[in-house]
Structures are given as structure tokens and as C-alpha cells.
Amino acid sequence: MTVPVEHGSNHAVIEAAVARKEATLTYFLTFQGTLLCAAVEAGVLALVQRPVAAVGNDAQPVVVDMPVEQLRPGFDQFLTNAPPTLDRAVQFGRFGTVRLGRAKDQRCVTLTWQGQFLSAFTDGRIVTGADLGDWEGFLPISATELEMLRQILTNDWIIRSSGALVRAGSVALEHWYTLRLGDLKLDLRDQLPFDAAHWPFRLTVLQDGWRIEQLCLYRPLIYFTAFNSPTVLSQFYISIRSLRELGQYRGRILLITDRPRDEIVANLPSAVADQLDLVHLAPNDQAGFVAARFKILDLDWAARFQPVMYMDADLVFDTAIEPMLCAVARSDQLSAPLEPFSPMRSAPCAGSGLIQLEGLSPGFAVGFNFGTVGIPNLPAHASTLRLIRTIMMTHAALHGRTALGWLEQEVANYVSFRLTPFGPAINPFVRYGGWPNTEPSTDGRVGLVHFWPALDAEAKLAAMQSYRHRIDAAIAAPG
Helix, strand or coil, rough: EEECCCHHHHHHHHHHHHHHHCEEEEEEEECEEEEEEEEECCCCCEEEEEEECCCCEEEECCCCCCHHHHHCCCCCHHHCCCCCCCCCEEHHHHCCECCCCCECCCCCCEEEECEEHHHHECCCCEEEECCCCCCCCHEEHHHHHHHHHHHHHHEEEEEECCEECCCHHHHEEHHHHHEECCCCEEEECCCCCCCCCCCCCEEEECCCEEEEEEEEEEEEEEEEEEEEHCCCCCEEEEEEHHHHHHHCCCCCCEEEECHHHHHCCCCCCHHHHHEEEEEECCCCCCCCCHHHHHHHHHHHHHHCCCEEECCCCCCECCCCCCHHHHHHHCCCEECEEEEEEEECCCCHCCHHHHHCCCCCCCCCCEEEECCCCCCCHHHHHHHHHHHHHHHHHHHHHCCCCCCCCCCCHHHHHHHHHHHCCCCCCCHHHEEEECCCCCCCCCCCCCCEEECCCCCCCCHHHHHHHHHHHHHHHHHHHHC
16 A cells, blocks of 8 residues: 655555654554554655564654544443444545445454555555455454553563563564463453553553463562672672573673772672662661661662562572573562571561560561572562661661661561561572581572671671582583
8 A cells, every 4th residue: 555655645544643652643553563653765755564563764653643442342332342443534634535444353343444454464564455354353452452562572471370581572563463472372462551550660460361470570680789808709709600690691790899880890700790780878887787778668670670679789690590480470579598506586587676675576577688689570569668767767766776686687587576577489589608617519509609608798708619519520420
């Protein structure tokens, strides 16, 4: 379908319409899984197909200034069981008048120009014909929905029911409006309008028109804090190398530190340096050191990631951590690994002091370690993290900065017990090491070993070095 074009005339109209991004704009998807566009070809303006996520500079999406709801069967029609009829004329710029009708599936529309149905061919052309078939249907989609679809097509996702991680390269919009994510196939017509209640981190979709599934965004961020002490920085360097080399992690890394970037990257492989962002912070006591992890709440850009994980510097990653990251992203709760030996009723590190002061009884509940924290995403859980941060600050103001020996961990356990329980997502992937005269086994590695039980920073560093050497030897050993 083509018309002669006066240079720049119709493109200006289309560009102006697209730039408005108003809620009233409706776009059209073809049954080939492409977007209906207009482009100048050989001196004429033609309707063409373009990939949804890559229209290119030579084309512009075709839009009509009409709310998409007017082109879809609505709830009122369902109530009355009335057939969803449609016969409406709209302007397609220099193409003139196009009539919209109802396609056979009752959810798509037909486009009729000069008495001929528009049809999307497999070779990318838009042609006209007199016969009405399934391939003459076009799926109306709003500007907001189109942008959501583009985000779906260009990001990694976790299928929540199975835990399967689907990379963006395995996400596609295919024939017959099939949205494919790995082995999962969805009819896009069943998904519109998208449920945006938890977007962009979660999207509820329907298989076969009724079976509930959820897609969880996978865009991980792992962050650390390391200050002041050369020994702690040495721990961090071991940890970060193991994260890439043994944890096989390729996502973004954030370090909150008082050291300059040049010093940090000089001690890391170049590939790790490319993944690394730094935020400069200069606390000057233990309360400040442990509270620095909550600075993440003040970084607007960090709110784009899922999952977000905090890690102390004194740990070694010992196998691929993708399963742990996926488990956190699928969870509805903040998570931290349990300390089975720290009962909440008696262990100060598990918040027993705060819990007892309220006259509460935690029964046989045990506390968790706050040195590894799984955050599904910050927007959903910032209020809980802010509450922990606030209680730390107000308690310190009232009773001194050293009143709680395990400041952040005591408060986190207390908040978990009183208000927002932490979940178990991270627990299967964390082991503890560093006790005197013991070493963690290199068999059955599950994710990471946290060496907090060691007596001091030097002992932690020595235990980390020893464990990494033993892992390397085990991997290098024949058989």
C-alpha cells in the first residue's frame, strides 16, 4: 500500500503524533509479530512492518488518535453478551481514510483502504486484497502497552512458577501474536491490557487465557561496603574476584567506600572494573560502617534493579550464584540467612534485647545474619529498610551509638519479628566459615561462605585466602 509523498509532509505529521505520547494514541501490531509503520520507499510513502523493539530511523509507527479501549470488546459487551461490532473511519495521514472493522477473532481489527483489506505478508510488505482472512487482523495497542512490550522483549525474565531464567535473546513476538519467553508461549491478545500493578518488576500473565503465571524482571545489582581498613579492602578484593570467577556473575556491582576509584580498580581485573560503580562515603566509627549499607535507599538509579543484594566484604563465592539471585527475585520478602545457633529469645545479635524490652516472646524462633541480604527490589521494600535505618538512628540518638553491639542486625531482626518477616529465599545458598580450627568443605558448594565467625579481620582474611586456595586446588584436581 503506497501513496505519492511530498518530501517531509507526512513524516512531520507522524513524528508530531508519536512525540505526543498521549493516552489516546493507538498503534497496531500485525499477526506476523511486527509493528505497522510508514516509511518512504522509492519516493512513495508505504505502509511497512518493523520489529517492535527496533523500528529504525527510516520508519515511523502508524498511530490513530483514538483511545485503544474504543477498539476492544469491553466489559459492558460481556455483560450483555452483545457481539463486539466495529465500523469506524479514521485518518491514516496522507493515506487518507481507513475504515476499522472487527476481525474474526473479535479482538483484532481489520483495516480497509479503498475497499481493500490491508494484510501483512511474511516478506515484510503490507498489501491490499479483497478476501478477509486471519492474516488481515491487526492488534490495537496503546502507547503505554507498546512501551511495556518493548521492555519485555529487551530484558531478561524469570518464569516465577518454574524459576527458569529467560535471557532477552530468547524473548520474541512471533506469528499469531505469540509472545515467547523461552519455552513459555503466551497469546498477546490474552494479556492486553497489561496488568501494570507491579510493573516493571513483575507482570502477571495468562496462559491459555486463564492460567496465572508471573514474569519477574532479572536485572541484578550486588553491592558491598568497605572502609578504612586495608585488611577489609583485601577481603573485598578476594570476594569480588570470586564473585566473577566462581560466581560467574556479569551484572552490575556497587561499592560504597571511602577509597578513590583509581585505588580500587588497580586491584581488580579490568573486566570487574567495567562492572563496578562506586559511591563515596566516609563514616568514621563502627555504627557508621555498618549503617552505610542503607545508603542504597538514597540512590535513585538503584531502584531500577531486581534483585538487589547486599554482601559483606568477608565472604567468598564458591559456585554460580544465578540460582540465588533468581530465588531472591521471585520472592515477595526481604531475606537473610538464618543463624540456627542464635535464638531470638536470648541472643543479642538476633534482637533479643529489643524484643525483651517490649515484653514479647519469640518462642523458639532463631535470628538471621544481616551480612548478606536479599532485596527483591527497592521500591517494594524501601519502607521496611527505611524503618530499620530510622530505628538505628533514633536508638543511637537516645542511648548512644555503641548501645547495641550488633546495631544493624539487632534492629533488622527486631523489625522482622515485630512487623515484616524476612523470608528464607537466600538461606539455602549461604554457609558460614571461619571458626577456629575448622575449615568449610569444598564439597557441596551452594553459593557463598561468609567468614564472620573468625575472631578478627586478619583471621577472616586468612580464612578466606585458605578457602579460595582449596577451591582452586579442588577445581584443578583431575577427575
